[in-house]
Amino acid sequence: MRQLRHMAKRRKKTAEEVDVILIGAGIMSATLGTLINELHPRASIEIFERLDEVAAESSDAWNNAGTGHSALCELNYTPQRPDGSVDISKAIKIAEAFEISKEFWSYLVANGLVDRPESFIRSVPHMSFVFGKANVSFLRKRYETMQEHHLFQGMEYTEDHEELKQWIPLVMDGRNADEELAATKIDIGTDVNFGALTRSLFHHLGRKSNVKLRLAHEVRDIERLPNGRWQVKVKNLTTDKKRTVSAKFVFIGAGGGSLLLLEKSGIPEAKGFGGFPVSGQWLKCTNPEIIAKHHAKVYGKAAVGSPPMSVPHLDTRVIDGKMALLFGPYAGFSTKFLKNGSWLDLPASIKFNNIRPMLAAGMDNIPLTKYLINQVRQSPDDRLAALKEYVPTARKEDWELEVAGQRVQVIKKDEKQGGILEFGTEVVSSADGSIAALLGASPGASTSVSIMIDLLARCFPERAKTAQYLSKLHEMIPSYGRSLAADEQLCKETRERSAEVLKLAGTLESV
Numbered sequence: 001m002r003q004l005r006h007m008a009k010r011r012k013k014t015a016e017e018v019d020v021i022l023i024g025a026g027i028m029s030a031t032l033g034t035l036i037n038e039l040h041p042r043a044s045i046e047i048f049e050r051l052d053e054v055a056a057e058s059s060d061a062w063n064n065a066g067t068g069h070s071a072l073c074e075l076n077y078t079p080q081r082p083d084g085s086v087d088i089s090k091a092i093k094i095a096e097a098f099e100i101s102k103e104f105w106s107y108l109v110a111n112g113l114v115d116r117p118e119s120f121i122r123s124v125p126h127m128s129f130v131f132g133k134a135n136v137s138f139l140r141k142r143y144e145t146m147q148e149h150h151l152f153q154g155m156e157y158t159e160d161h162e163e164l165k166q167w168i169p170l171v172m173d174g175r176n177a178d179e180e181l182a183a184t185k186i187d188i189g190t191d192v193n194f195g196a197l198t199r200s201l202f203h204h205l206g207r208k209s210n211v212k213l214r215l216a217h218e219v220r221d222i223e224r225l226p227n228g229r230w231q232v233k234v235k236n237l238t239t240d241k242k243r244t245v246s247a248k249f250v251f252i253g254a255g256g257g258s259l260l261l262l263e264k265s266g267i268p269e270a271k272g273f274g275g276f277p278v279s280g281q282w283l284k285c286t287n288p289e290i291i292a293k294h295h296a297k298v299y300g301k302a303a304v305g306s307p308p309m310s311v312p313h314l315d316t317r318v319i320d321g322k323m324a325l326l327f328g329p330y331a332g333f334s335t336k337f338l339k340n341g342s343w344l345d346l347p348a349s350i351k352f353n354n355i356r357p358m359l360a361a362g363m364d365n366i367p368l369t370k371y372l373i374n375q376v377r378q379s380p381d382d383r384l385a386a387l388k389e390y391v392p393t394a395r396k397e398d399w400e401l402e403v404a405g406q407r408v409q410v411i412k413k414d415e416k417q418g419g420i421l422e423f424g425t426e427v428v429s430s431a432d433g434s435i436a437a438l439l440g441a442s443p444g445a446s447t448s449v450s451i452m453i454d455l456l457a458r459c460f461p462e463r464a465k466t467a468q469y470l471s472k473l474h475e476m477i478p479s480y481g482r483s484l485a486a487d488e489q490l491c492k493e494t495r496e497r498s499a500e501v502l503k504l505a506g507t508l509e510s511v
Contacts, residue, residue: 018044018212021232021247023219023261024254025049026059027194028438030201031104031448032251034113035456037205039472045211046245047202048234050218050257051340055198058255059445061319062282063405065297065326068190069443070098072152073126073299076311078142086142088149095151096485097447099494100477104449105197106501107476113204117502120197122318125296126189129171129181129390135301136182143184150488155186170294171314174392188495189297190504191318194445217243222250222265222435230265230435249459252437255405256341259349262437267430273439275349279334280404283387285325287398294325300390314390327387329404330378425451433459449477 020036020043022029033045051057058064071077071091078091105121108114130139136159143157158164159182165172167185175181205211214234220242221233229246236243250265252258259275285291299313317324380396387394425444429436436455438444444451453473457464464470473480484491499505 016243016245017229018046018245018247019249020045021230021245021250022047023232023250023252024057024257025051025054025198025202025213025215026057026253026255027055027198027445027448028253028452029251030054030059030198030205032253032452032455033205033211034108034201035449035452035476037208037211038476039456039469042210045205046247047205047211047213048217048219048232049213049215050237050254052216052238054202054213054215055195057340058405059194059198060405061193061195061317062402064194064445065313065315065329066191066193066317066319067126067297067299067313067315067446068098068101068121068192069094069446070126070189071095072155072186072189073128073184073297073313074311074443075128075130075139075142075299075301078146080138080141084141086138086145088142088145091146092149092151092485094443094447096483097450098443099151099484099491099498100453100479101446101449102498102502103477103479103494106498108201108204109501114197114200119321120193120200121502121504122191123187123504124189124191124316124318125167125185125187127168127183127185127296127298128300129168129183129298130301131179131181131389133180136180138301139182139184149485150491151485152186154188155184157184158182168294168296168298170290170393171298171390183298185296188499188504191297191316192446193319196320219254219261222261224266228432228434248434250435251455252435258437258439262428262439263349265430265435265437267435269428269430270437273426273428275439277334278331280328281330282326282328282402282404283330283383283399284402285327285399288323290398291323291325298390312386312390326402327390327399330383330386427451427455427458429455429458433461453477453480 020033022033022045025047029047033047036043036045067074071094074091077094078086078088080086105114105117109117114120128139128142130136140157143155146152147155158167159180161172161175161177161181164181164183167183202213206213214236216237217234218237219232219234223231223233225231225246229248230250231244231246232250234243234245235241252261252265254261256275256277259273262270262273294314295316297313297315299311302311312328315326317326380401383401384394384396384399387399425438425440425447427436427438436459438451438455470480478497479490479494482490484494
């Protein structure tokens with residue numbers, strides 16, 4: 001009997017328990033971990049990442065466009081209605097969410113949690129550019145609608161070739177004088193290096209005694225314990241040793257790998273979700289003279305019948321303090337859910353409860369399948385031809401192919417259609433809020449702060465109402481609880497404060 005009591009005490013002493021487990025070391029886990037640490041400084045946090053470095057998947061600078069997605073230039077966020085008018089409701093929501101991200105980043109910089117804002121964010125004009133009579137008409141209507149809202153004040157519009165040559169000389173060089181063109185430009189756009197930001201956040205968290213970052217640690221299973229805690233089984237990929245850790249709360253922020261881990265949890269809320277993986281590639285300019293001619297993020301319009309992910313754009317980037325220029329994306333198909341994933345990811349994700357939604361979504365998205373097949377079959381000359389629509393003078397020798405990140409679009413069950421393919425982000429959480437996962441892709445990184453604040457309110461509703469919690473949240477995000485979309489003066493003050501702290505005026509020229 002005494003021996004049994006001794007064994008029980010020893011098990012209790014050696015049991016590994018923490019308050020929070022974060023799976024994946026990308027921008028989502030970095031944001032959530034930082035928020036939790038600021039709001040609840042004594043909470044113990046353990047972070048598991050299967051790779052040997054942080055921000056190596058979708059958050060890496062070369063694996064995303066780096067656009068501070070604020071709906072200033074992305075035409076797929078402003079669809080045209082059947083009557084010809086333009087719906088900007090989604091653009092308003094995204095623009096507001098990005099302002100909240102900048103507020104939080106300003107707090108990080110002002111309080112020394114992140115050094116040198118120019119290491120991760122810089123001012124880069126955002127532009128929309130179209131050609132053809134119908135597209136010009138659409139862009140004009142979009143501009144007329146958007147300029148009426150204060151979130152988009154400062155946006156300019158032109159169809160004049162001479163003015164366009166001033167805005168985007170590289171794009172205009174070699175064009176016919178009679179070509180119908182139009183563009184909008186707004187100077188408050190940004191280029192964000194989410195990889196650099198993620199590394200800075202984890203560097204700060206790594207200095208905390210109650211936060212542990214475990215690299216090269218792969219989560220193999222997630223199981224609910226009788227006491228309500230979540231048991232996570234982890235393998236150290238360097239030593240092959242296995243560990244079991246339990247937590248009150250688990251967040252799955254593993255990018256494309258989130259779906260497989262969410263399915264392992266067995267929560268009812270996860271049933272019916274599937275994933276459709278899409279790979280990506282860029283053409284990266286290698287000629288410094290050409291890179292120097294372009295200072296903007298120029299987004300075009302997807303071809304008729306093409307998915308939102310196919311929107312072409314020519315992007316000025318600032319990566320590790322150096323100017324870069326990318327064009328794309330060129331999509332492709334892979335059964336991997338992560339860039340460093342397994343070819344078995346897609347088949348492993350298919351379960352009895354999501355077969356119907358996945359088949360239904362597949363049947364409804366045959367054009368997407370055809371698009372991806374055509375993208376996979378593209379030759380270097382085909383990719384160059386697509387580039388020449390935006391850079392008429394482009395030469396093959398000045399550009400090289402760069403593999404971008406892997407994305408998994410969300411498929412979810414739908415009563416009417418059986419299953420639908422979503423192109424945004426989706427937060428899935430258990431009824432008691434003890435486990436949550438983020439599925440999907442763009443504009444996730446840019447709106448990560450709003451997403452994580454909403455997640456905390458959903459998973460910890462009582463704690464999120466306390467005076468201490470709200471006071472700290474207001475310190476980090478002064479506009480919290482008020483609408484930047486509805487309050488023009490608040491929006492103006494918030495933007496001015498963020499621009500000053502983040503040094504967003506004139507930073508591009510200092511590279």
